Amino acid sequence: MVGGLRNADDFREAARRRLPRLLFEYIDRGAEDELALGALRRSLDEIQFMPRMLTGHPTRDLSTTVLGQRAELPIIVAPTALAGLASHNGEIKMARAAAKAGIPVCISTQSITTIEEIRAGAPAAMLWFQLYVWKDRSLTRRLMERAAAAGATTLVLTVDTPVVPNREYNARNGFSIPMKITPRATAEVMMHPRWLFGVLLRYLLSSGMPVYGHYPKEFRAAMTRPSVANAVKLENLLNWDDLRDLRQWWQGKLVVKGIFSVEDARKCWEIGADGVVVSSHGGRNIDSAPPTAQILPPIADAVGKHIEVLADSGVKRGSDILKYLALGARSVMLGRLPIWGLVCGGEAGAHALFEMLKTEIDITLSLLGARTPGDVELLLPRAASR
Numbered sequence: 001m002v003g004g005l006r007n008a009d010d011f012r013e014a015a016r017r018r019l020p021r022l023l024f025e026y027i028d029r030g031a032e033d034e035l036a037l038g039a040l041r042r043s044l045d046e047i048q049f050m051p052r053m054l055t056g057h058p059t060r061d062l063s064t065t066v067l068g069q070r071a072e073l074p075i076i077v078a079p080t081a082l083a084g085l086a087s088h089n090g091e092i093k094m095a096r097a098a099a100k101a102g103i104p105v106c107i108s109t110q111s112i113t114t115i116e117e118i119r120a121g122a123p124a125a126m127l128w129f130q131l132y133v134w135k136d137r138s139l140t141r142r143l144m145e146r147a148a149a150a151g152a153t154t155l156v157l158t159v160d161t162p163v164v165p166n167r168e169y170n171a172r173n174g175f176s177i178p179m180k181i182t183p184r185a186t187a188e189v190m191m192h193p194r195w196l197f198g199v200l201l202r203y204l205l206s207s208g209m210p211v212y213g214h215y216p217k218e219f220r221a222a223m224t225r226p227s228v229a230n231a232v233k234l235e236n237l238l239n240w241d242d243l244r245d246l247r248q249w250w251q252g253k254l255v256v257k258g259i260f261s262v263e264d265a266r267k268c269w270e271i272g273a274d275g276v277v278v279s280s281h282g283g284r285n286i287d288s289a290p291p292t293a294q295i296l297p298p299i300a301d302a303v304g305k306h307i308e309v310l311a312d313s314g315v316k317r318g319s320d321i322l323k324y325l326a327l328g329a330r331s332v333m334l335g336r337l338p339i340w341g342l343v344c345g346g347e348a349g350a351h352a353l354f355e356m357l358k359t360e361i362d363i364t365l366s367l368l369g370a371r372t373p374g375d376v377e378l379l380l381p382r383a384a385s386r
């Protein structure tokens, strides 16, 4: 346990105290009126388990295989931009913690530390790479080659973010990429000396102002400088032919993240993707997006026999993970929770968070009389029934 932190809310609250408000809210909050965030929570809370008694299992087995790799837990660290701001060299620490827990970690295109540096710092990590397609396809392809060379086995193509989503608090707080030094932001940072000295100043003294590490040198702008060049703007016109191209270019496993409809999941399968992530991006993009629990069952039914269906968004407890698994997910991605772990205790903090979830899953399985997540039976509200 890290400093008496017993559940996800404890970690979140401790992180809130440690981080400047502009960074905490960037990580924690959702889009617009945060309807999607509320819907995620409600949809998970209204699902119940049907316990079975007298099953007499002496031990539980939480291991699984995902995209051809064995994992000790049905968890994957989701890609999160700027996770390196949560802790100095945070992305390396996260990869090390995930390796220790025996789970894959997906590195964002917009991480601060490059995938090569993360590989060097975490040789045992099961690295995946998340791709935002840039306007310049040759630069995009070069980025994919770097990910492959660093040993990323799975490419996660994110398709749900064609534009910067509307999150007004970021503007109010003065948080933008590139970062702008406003009086308000500066005051906030000064009021959080642990973050100022432990994270920001350490970057400033070693490598300078933190930047998106994967952006090509000639385009890389310190976050305090004007916007990145056109070539590395996120492609807002992605279509199915782009997915076909990526399938040709990428030799490893290919997963499409941000799928809501059965039709789109089928198309991904037909084009040769190995998996999809059913996700509302943690309630951060479309504010009236349907919650994962609602759309996961029909997608899993339609394509789950052919490709792997992963899920994310809104997870707070081990029991939430079991619910997504029982609704048809093969494994569950976690975005915010591992970041809170990093903020609270670096590598050890992220690892403690994985251990906490493992314990929660294990206790829930035991109480349900289940040996594996596959044994779990749900009592569904009408809208979510499979």
Ligand SMILES: Cc1cc2nc3c(=O)[nH]c(=O)nc-3n(C[C@H](O)[C@H](O)[C@H](O)COP(=O)(O)O)c2cc1C
Pocket (backbone or CB within 6 Å): 026, 027, 028, 078, 079, 080, 081, 082, 108, 109, 110, 130, 158, 257, 279, 280, 281, 282, 283, 284, 312, 313, 314, 315, 333, 334, 335, 336, 337
């Ligand atoms: C701070 C933050 C940054 C994120 N950056 C990315 C990103 O760069 N690429 C991406 O595909 N998803 C990104 N996401 C979404 C996560 O991958 C994931 O879908 C989401 O966080 C899951 O919800 P949860 O945070 O409730 O677990 C980000 C999420 C957060 C919280």
